[in-house]
Amino acid sequence: MGNEKFIKKSIIKKRISELQAKKFSFQINKIVLPNGHEGEYGSIIHPGAALAVPITNEGKVIILRQYRFAVSRYLLEFPAGTLEIGETPLNSIKREIQEETGYKAKIWDNLGILVPAPGYADEEIHLFLARELSELENIPKGDLDEDIEVLILSPLELDNLIASGEEILDAKTETALFRAKQILESK
Amino acid sequence: MGNEKFIKKSIIKKRISELQAKKFSFQINKIVLPNGHEGEYGSIIHPGAALAVPITNEGKVIILRQYRFAVSRYLLEFPAGTLEIGETPLNSIKREIQEETGYKAKIWDNLGILVPAPGYADEEIHLFLARELSELENIPKGDLDEDIEVLILSPLELDNLIASGEEILDAKTETALFRAKQILESK
Numbered sequence: 139m140g141n142e143k144f145i146k147k148s149i150i151k152k153r154i155s156e157l158q159a160k161k162f163s164f165q166i167n168k169i170v171l172p173n174g175h176e177g178e179y180g181s182i183i184h185p186g187a188a189l190a191v192p193i194t195n196e197g198k199v200i201i202l203r204q205y206r207f208a209v210s211r212y213l214l215e216f217p218a219g220t221l222e223i224g225e226t227p228l229n230s231i232k233r234e235i236q237e238e239t240g241y242k243a244k245i246w247d248n249l250g251i252l253v254p255a256p257g258y259a260d261e262e263i264h265l266f267l268a269r270e271l272s273e274l275e276n277i278p279k280g281d282l283d284e285d286i287e288v289l290i291l292s293p294l295e296l297d298n299l300i301a302s303g304e305e306i307l308d309a310k311t312e313t314a315l316f317r318a319k320q321i322l323e324s325k
Numbered sequence: 326m327g328n329e330k331f332i333k334k335s336i337i338k339k340r341i342s343e344l345q346a347k348k349f350s351f352q353i354n355k356i357v358l359p360n361g362h363e364g365e366y367g368s369i370i371h372p373g374a375a376l377a378v379p380i381t382n383e384g385k386v387i388i389l390r391q392y393r394f395a396v397s398r399y400l401l402e403f404p405a406g407t408l409e410i411g412e413t414p415l416n417s418i419k420r421e422i423q424e425e426t427g428y429k430a431k432i433w434d435n436l437g438i439l440v441p442a443p444g445y446a447d448e449e450i451h452l453f454l455a456r457e458l459s460e461l462e463n464i465p466k467g468d469l470d471e472d473i474e475v476l477i478l479s480p481l482e483l484d485n486l487i488a489s490g491e492e493i494l495d496a497k498t499e500t501a502l503f504r505a506k507q508i509l510e511s512k
Contacts, residue, residue, distance in 0.1 A: 145398045253496060
């Protein structure tokens with residue numbers, strides 16, 4: 139993604155410290171930036187993630203009200219998950235959408251990549267539009283610690299919820315919603 | 326921001342480990358989630374940030390091509406910065422816009438708050454629209470390690486750059502651009 143001339147690796151001179159969390163690690167490294175400046179910088183090393191904007195055959199949107207301990211609140215988010223080892227983004231989200239919503243999708247469109255927090259994380263999130271949904275008879279089990287409620291809303295209901303300021307979306311969800319609308323409205 | 330019924334603190338039972346980076350810290354804590362599940366979770370404790378979408382009197386957008394070591398590339402980003410101690414988001418971005426672009430703004434509109442990475446960071450970014458810009462005679466010095474090029478583009482030039490896939494925006498910039506367009510186009 140993007141022109142290669144804008145890609146430039148920094149030189150890692152020394153690992154200062156590292157902590158391992160469940161799905162990613164945090165490292166502080168002594169780094170030389172491309173402009174020659176040297177310093178100690180901390181960042182999350184993340185395997186990447188994938189997200190789906192699920193649209194039902196009736197044109198409704200499936201979105202989750204999900205607890206996030208880091209921000210001490212429930213957020214509205216599209217189904218998404220961290221890539222597991224050896225998993226492609228599309229296969230990952232095909233698994234996650236079933237675990238988190240109880241639906242599977244037949245038609246998948248690519249909505250590009252998103253960089254959520256380039257100041258301190260290398261995570262890239264792969265965004266997809268998921269259509270021709272059907273409900274599963276048996277819902278596969280996801281992560282035990284997930285605290286998720288599935289909402290099925292018309293686009294107008296979702297717009298009203300957002301405009302009311304009552305509920306908060308995260309950046310990946312807001313960006314994916316805008317990109318999905320551009321595709322859906324251009325057809 | 327948001328209805329209080331969606332706010333719920335987790336209980337931190339024990340600090341497992343902590344690393345201090347320049348502008349934030351990373352902690353792994355033993356936590357009890359609101360649904361009773363207990364586990365060890367890592368996250369960044371961040372002071373928050375502020376961002377401006379600067380629009381010139383000719384209707385052009387000021388955007389930065391900025392190096393980000395964490396993703397090993399240059400990204401297009403609106404001017405933004407981490408809040409310093411005791412600083413309001415608006416005062417912070419009034420300082421940052423001058424340091425990063427060499428412009429100051431007279432009219433500021435609030436574009437709401439953004440949660441960039443709720444899976445592993447408590448950061449909230451305060452978004453603003455900055456108008457009635459004027460060029461500074463003396464540009465204040467910012468962070469020494471910043472590697473920034475200032476671009477002044479028409480909305481069409483920016484749209485074409487994004488559509489070309491040549492350059493990559495981060496999530497805060499894409500979200501802020503969409504919110505700014507909603508305000509500018511509704512007038």
